[in-house]
Amino acid sequence: MSDQQTGVEDTTAPTDSPSVLVVGGGFAGCVAALAAAREQPAAAVELLVVADDRFDAHSGTVDVLGYTGDEPVEVPLDALGTLPADHPYRQLGRDRLRAALSMFDAALDYRGGATERNALAPTHAGRVRPVARYPAGMAAGLVSRDEPMRLVGFEQTPDLDASFVADRLAAQLPYEVAANTVTFPGTVTEYPSGPVLAAALDEDEAPSGDVGQPDMDLAGAVPPDMDASEAMSPMMGGDDGGPARDPLVERVRPLLDTEGRVGFPAVLGLTDHDTVRAELADALHADVFEVPLGPPSIPGRRLERRLHAALTDAGVTITHDTVTDVETGDGRVRRVSLSGGQRAAESVVLATGDLTGPGLTTDRTGIHEPIFGCHVELPDDRSDWTGSTPLSEHPLVRAGVSVDTDLRPLDSSGRPEYDNLRVAGRLVGGVDYDAEQSADGVALVTGHAAGNWSVP
Template sequence: MAIEADVVVVGGGLAGATAALSAAREGVHVHLISAKESTLRQASGLIDALGYPDPDGRSPPLANPYDGVDDLPDGHPYRVVGADALREGLALFDDAVGDRYRGGHTDRNALVATTSGRAKPTARYPRSVAPGLVSDDRDTLLVGFEAATDFDAPLAAERLTAAGVPFDVAGATIAFPGDYRADAAVTRLAHALERDEDAGNGRSTRQRLADRVRPHLGDAERVGFPAMLGDAHVEEVRADLSDRLGAEVFEIPTGPPSLPGIRLEDRLFEALDEAGVSMTTGNPVVDYETDADGDIDRVIVDRNGARIPYDADAYVLATGGLVGKGVESDRDGPREGVFGCRVPAPDDRMAWSEAGAFADHAFARFGVDTDERLRPLGSDGEPEFGNLFAAGGVVGGADVAREKSASGVSLATGLVAGRTAAEEA
């Protein structure tokens, strides 16, 4: 027996969640299918809109992401859906996450300090990150842990100083309170701070942490830790440590596993539930069937070997790009992995990349071509399916890593794909 909905969204990342929320707001029944954990769990939790429209390594970061949209090439997703879609996508995000994020009061990018000691332009950032903005001129102490080896606080402080930040910044590496291995899981350390258990000599984890930080504090008015200050109760941990240190505590976004990314994923799935979106997780779409007109009639989900059909009037493809495995590649070329949609690429494989890890690589822009309604196009320039709409990393034309635009592309295309799918339904 088939599971029915008006719109089926394939993909559970930021683009898929945005498309599902956008469609649900149009009053249709939406079902979201996610084959695996979202790539949000590996992401920083920052929401980048557009940091560098011409990412040649020489241009300064954009103060206002909307100012750079017209400078992008014609095939860029922002040029396809328009700057208003980005603005509306960010507004939908703001509504979904509530006061957990900052940045919605302005069109301007903020500069957030990263664990590598860089200043990253971003449009939205977690509340726990806000006190650490580079535009803030308060003197700062960065603190790393011997048990969390992916953040070298003294090196990050040195790089920020060299970049000319408007404050004094120092870095210190200390032992995390309690008995932890040098490669202890970030989640384990976060839970220790959240539970605030006895860490020895009758003193709690937070007490001992504050005691170890205090000798390094100097004149610093704020203290940055890697983003591991608890899971569900990060604000409680931050407030307690701030009170103990007499300086405002903030988080610095880290690489995977990313607690800010996990927190964001949790909140988005709560928002989907509140919007009435039904969900299937942990089971991949493995096939599809078409109707007499060649449109998608149903998708087939593999559930422990059983083939379960999902019927809808319209579908949104939001499976990600090369990183998210929504776009696959072999010696025959790249292709979209669920519906086999065309992914344009140079015939000469040597032209897929350039010399240098951070060069302007063609493969970074691989994805489906779309029309203005975000329907994937075949080699003849016509939609491959009349009722399939694409969103996020599976849409080609953007080098999101160099542009710092990944989240914005997901929000803008997710908003439009969800809305147009609802209209089709």
């Protein structure tokens, strides 16, 4: 088996165990590798990942189906019939989706699995968003809990304007949503500040930024009669290098009225999140929850860490490498070359994402899947890729690889291209992932099926 970090060995020699190579370490690839390893523990399952920030764009919640048209979906499994017949949910079916969710629930300690209804979670834009699964740290913030809440923002986290969010939520909810903004203990010169604040809470040490050389570019932003440290003063909460948790509690405790729950920007620790949240809740005598922020998302990074822990437990080899070449023949993938060696995996799962990542590339001639050259379904005439108005349907957003019911990529005449190659996640075409808010659910169900079907 290959070296865990470098993938330097050549595994082209046949082995007795079935072997599966999963290309792409986003949510879909992780699920596919996990499903293969759990389905067939004797299989040699290898997940190829590149160091990127895909989970930084992940809210940490799992969307299955948030909307059909403009309408929020209450029970995703009941709404599948409203989707087009070739949608992956329709192709794979409710039972397969249920099985994929069960595997996720068993492998990761997430909430939401006790019901098939979507939960409603607040966003940092003051919206209410339907989600199928959410981490424990967001549970107390669900808006279905009919109880006032207080949001506490940090000066150093302008992505969450607590008053703005509270006003917007209060307009939609039958109870009070109060808000305050406090200065996080210590000095923070980085923006976005999430990773620094999370580390400060993990280590219980207030950050001490270098005000003389701030990471933020203040050139031109500092008035001539003000020095840099004065300009940075909103970012400095005192207590540099001292503890972070107690001073934060001291700033928040006097603000709490009768609210039994208090929400913070989602930076409450990365590696020691459970302890941080429990300590804050204990000291504030209130349930503590997080409101997800934009990238870099700390709950997204936690999800990635949990997935990798589950993969390691399941015996999956995680290799940091990328595909450099492939050899195909007789309708099969024969060999996959990496920078650090070659693989003759019996089955390959391609989970490299869509146009928002390197999974699909575009040039003057069209949109391409760059590794296997899979056919990408799009109208021939480029002017038909987008609708006539910004609000009309844009076929481009559904660009991706068409698959058969076994998730094998189809060529331009609708025939499976390779017997032993399956496609999972956002690379699967025909879905408007953002409008439906279904990217995670499709990644789950296609990843689960592709992983299961890749082992005998």
